[in-house]
Amino acid sequence: MTGADDLIRRGANDLGGLPAEPIVISDHELLPWEKRCHALLDVLAENRVVNTEEKRRGIDDLGSELLGKLTYYEKWVLAASNVLMQKGVLTSDEIAQRVEAVQDRLGMAR
Amino acid sequence: MxxxxxxxxxxxxxxxxxxxxxxxxxxxxxxxxxxxxxxxxxxxxxxxxxxSRSPALGSRVVARAWVDAAFKARLLADGSAACEELGVTMYDGTKLIVLENTPEVHNLVVCTLCSCYPRPVLGLPPDWYKSRAYRSRAVRWPRSVLAEFGTNLPDDVEVRVHDSTAAMRYLVLPMRPEGTDDLDEDALAGLVTRDAMIGVTRVATPG
Incomplete structure (x- = not known):
């Protein structure tokens, strides 16, 4: 189950049937940015820019370390960013420059 | 902007x-x-x-199925079409499959790959539904997962686990609890919880 062959057979998100800890029965109200992120991905799917399968693959491709560390919508927004770059919709420069511009606008140190 | x-x-x-x-x-x-x-x-x-989406929509669907046998038959035959009768629209060609719990069979819904969920009838999934622990264990150790939600099923009840995909979403139709013959549809809907429609709990008898 944890051997190297299993790492090849399973994608990082392919969890079904693996042993895991007890379930923590938790929930939270979405933060405003999480809800905006969800809506953004929904509209991208509706407009045929990024579909559900591409989004899921983008999350898979983050790799097990990030998958284990990031929260649900942190994974979504990072995966969306990567998929949009891979599909040539946005460039990495565009995204980096806009991130800096937003940080400047909000008076954040970078 | x-x-x-x-x-x-x-x-x-x-x-x-x-x-x-x-x-x-x-x-x-x-x-x-x-x-x-x-x-x-x-x-x-x-x-x-x-x-606008919340488990209240699913509760209405379940309560209607409890009081209207013809609706229940349509719901089990084609979940998406029957939900449209109540004004709940699926999106993007997603198929809604409704699973009926009976004294012999208990259904449980999971998405092992990600977080597919019948959002039009239940809203967004709770955090635990998206957790590594639930996604990993539900398909192999469903009875111990159910026990962690306080649901202890007799051994002779068959547990069926349904792994969702982007195109196929599942909703559990829980069993109507005993002692609810006098309740109307709205009161029945008030008994139906989100967790019962995911299949991790049953609907409790009121009172």
Missing amino acids: TAHDHPHAAVGEGDELPGYFEILEIALRELLIEKGLVSADALRRQIEILD
């Missing part, structure tokens, strides 16, 4: 990490709007749609 562009508490406070992802969301959204790939209006409408 929109009311969402101004900073709120989470930006720039506390951990730098969450701050960064929030900034990334703003950056992507602005770029996509400028390129005409999404509109600010469509995003606003989608947030309204997300806010």
Whole structure:
């Protein structure tokens, strides 16, 4: 189950049937940015820019370390960013420059 | 540009990490709007749609099935079409499959690969549904998972686990509890919980 062959057979998100800890029965109200992120991905799917399968693959491709560390919508927004770059919709420069511009606008140190 | 562009508490406070992802969301959204790939209006409408969906919609579907045998038959035959009768529309060609719990069979829903969920009838999934632990264990050790939700099934009840996909979403039709013959449809809907429609609990007898 944890051997190297299993790492090849399973994608990082392919969890079904693996042993895991007890379930923590938790929930939270979405933060405003999480809800905006969800809506953004929904509209991208509706407009045929990024579909559900591409989004899921983008999350898979983050790799097990990030998958284990990031929260649900942190994974979504990072995966969306990567998929949009891979599909040539946005460039990495565009995204980096806009991130800096937003940080400047909000008076954040970078 | 929109009311969402101004900073709120989470930006720039506390951990730098969450701050960064929030900034990334703003950056992507602005770029996509400028390129005409999404509109600010469509995003606003989608947030309204997300806010309008809740497990109360699923509860109405379940209560109707409990009181109307013909509706129940249509619901089990074609979940998407029957839900449309109650004004609940699926999206993107997604098929809704309704699973009936009986004294012999208990159904449980999971998405092992990600977080597929019958959002039009239940809203967004709870955090535990998206957790590594639930996704990993539900398909192999469903009885111990159910026990962690306080649901202890007799050994002679068969447990069926349904692994969702983007195109196939599942809703559990729980058993109507004993002692509810006098309740009307609205009162019955009030008994039906989100967790019972995911299949991790049963609907309890009121009182």
